[in-house]
Amino acid sequence: MSEMVELIKQLRDRTGAGLMDCKHALVESGNDIEKAILWLREKGIAKQAKKASRIAAEGLTTIKIKDNRAVVLEINCETDFVAKSDPFIDLVNQVAEITIDQLPDNVEELKQAQNAEGKTVAELFTDAAIKLGEKLDLRRFVIVNKSEDEHFGSYIHMKGAMSVLIVTKGGDVQTADDLAMCIASTGPSYLTIDEVSPAERAQEKAIQIENAKEDPSFAKKPQQIQEKIIEGRVNKHFEAQVFEYQEYVLDSTKTIAQVLKETGVTPVKFIRYKVGEGIEKRADDFAAEVAKELN
Template sequence: MAVTAQMVKELREKTGAGMMDCKKALVESDGNLEAAIDFLREKGLSSAAKKADRIAAEGTTFIQVEGNKAVLLEMNAETDFVSKNESFQQLVQTVASHLLATEPASVEEALTSVVEDGLTVENLISNAIAKIGEKISLRRFVIETKTDADAFGPYLHMGGRIGVLTVLEGSTDVQSAKDVAMHIAALNPAYISRDEVSADEVENERKILTEQALNEGKPENIVAKMVEGRLSKYFEDVCVLEQSFVKNPDQKVKVFVESTGGKLVSFTRYAVGEGIEKREDNFAEEVMSQVKGN
């Protein structure tokens, strides 16, 4: 069967593959469009495998809210340039919608779930790799739910370099929930309150602070009191409710949240590439300067 320019154009629009690859696929499949798509998918999977050992530490975080469900995800690529690619952004949005619709329990389960026309999330990513030419991976995601009486606080910093999703229970004040998310983006706390810090962690910190005080030559009779004071500072560093609110340093986050009539029950913070490689970007300073300017 003769392969026409219109057939090549249609296949390119459906797959995003190069013109010569589309023409070859159509020749190999004797003009059968579906068979040609399968041919290109197989080629895409092969291309993806070759890129599997590359480091993908760039990319984006993304948040999608639909009613009483919300998802925060991190999708990685090799270069920051790709995060601005329209095809990459469309992939992220498609995956986010699928995650909300199916609520998989893990990344592994998400990758094997079928999105459309027999294509799994893994297939979609592999096809994007073939089209864009970089390793792309779904690294992590979290799905949150709430009631009509609660509020989500979605916040993306620098177009997705940092993503934070908060849940404010008992308040429908979305802006306040978002303000708390902006604070968390800036200061990166580990816990909501000191109640969440394990007894072992507290005891270990107490031992360290005690040794520090003794090494400073402080009298033993005042060391215990000093340690408790320093332990309070430790809680301020790691617990969001104990921290001074970035939009009003004279007010604790706990007081701000209470003023909304709600309660902060959860938060998730993703920074692109954290833990994959060391980054020198000072995210805290960037976010705080932006928040204070609002």
Template sequence: MAITAKQVKELREKTGAGMMDCKKALTANDGDIAKAIDWLREKGIAKAAKKEGRIAAEGLTRVAVSGNTAVLFEVNSETDFVSKNEQFLSLLDKIQAAVLANKPADEKAALELSTEEGTISDLITNATATIGEKISLRRVQVVTKEDNQFFGSYMHMGGKISALVVLSGKEDATVAKNLAMQVASMSPSYVSQKDIPAEIVEHERQLQLSMMQQDPKMANKPEKVLEGILKGKVDKHFKDQCLVEQEYIFGEKQKVSQFLKESQADVVSFVRYAAGEGIEKREENFAEEVMAQIKG
């Protein structure tokens, strides 16, 4: 019998299994939803839906470049062990190919991209079922450059951290990679101080001013001197947050700005992803976790 899209959708919602697996299950059971659910459960596919409540705070990031396009994305898992799993790594390869080819606007659009094995969402659901951990696509960013610009990319520890820089000026692959390594290592927030939002600078200025007003050493100093000290304190606070003001990790007491000048290059932008950053990891008692697995 013919299987309808409505039947596939219903089975997917009830089991969390991928579209292709749902269609196979329905075909094998003449469209009977209840029997199809049992069929999926017997094959271990339906268990994916049970893992939605878990916290996926591990995983890997990726950065890939093709012509004037680069992509960064992060796929999370529950444990660090999964990042070495061949199926998990294969999943990242498929996501990479799809996002590079289609340039999705965000992770929601990326999940809807088609591959030979179904959508990215299907692949993730199937991987969740097969691997036995919650797998999720957390974020995706597409970066494009002009013909007169060049990319630098770097992945640390197989993708625990991924960094991308866009540069202009004299193209040099070593310079580009070194700058990407700088971003990965030193985690700047801005290219330079001119990129910091005015309200953030003003907030820091008021904070430093308040501390200075409480400092007896600042009493009776001329207004002009106090203004200079205040500016110095604000600049110092933001120094390590700005890429060009950081100490260059491959140079002896050299700033990134000096290295760029010597290399006849400028940083246009950068992106840095670290796997699991910002995700609150649930602390669990190891003994309780083992017992939960035995009972499960």
């Protein structure tokens, strides 16, 4: 094996970069491995800047729990293929570990946090971007604390497509885990009807009044009946989004409220992260995308 081939192999093993990128880096750095790594990083940052306008709507969510603290986190990439790759999964796990250990206040602070080797999260992202060739985005995270008499329940769907964390009082961890699974399935917006704010109710009432105007028979009803109909529709709208009114997915003959009563469990809060939710995916022309990358 020639010296150049051996150097390329070492550089590729250390960085995960492509063969031609490794060769180019070594040529530009006079066959110095450490300088070549820095060169790849610098070029990786430049490539990341070129990719900034691209949409990263795939990726993974995860949950990390340590004692009375938990982290729910989402990191995005561009394709499902990369989301399933070992380097991306490793990045997600590393960042979750750093988050729960160092407790940053926001994403920008997390990007400056360091791992045990002294690399910042931002540098980990640059290294992963070089290896994977996609735009990567540290989208969001939340740190949740509980008391000693509370339980964390967690559920990760399809290896990270969705993550749900719930904090409960009473019962046990298994019950909390089952409730987290239910939240993943039904996607509630509220735990109880009391969480619906007066402003939200007023907004929905206005919508229902406008919708009712499209029904000629509604106007013929007495004012008192109209108000009851509108109130009923508003309640129905929100009840569909309230966890305690939803079906218990592990036994469709029961509601969540019934299960909570039977088990003596009180839900305190929940977090539900679904990969890419709220991100508008863009359908670019492939030829145009290639042209942009070559420029």
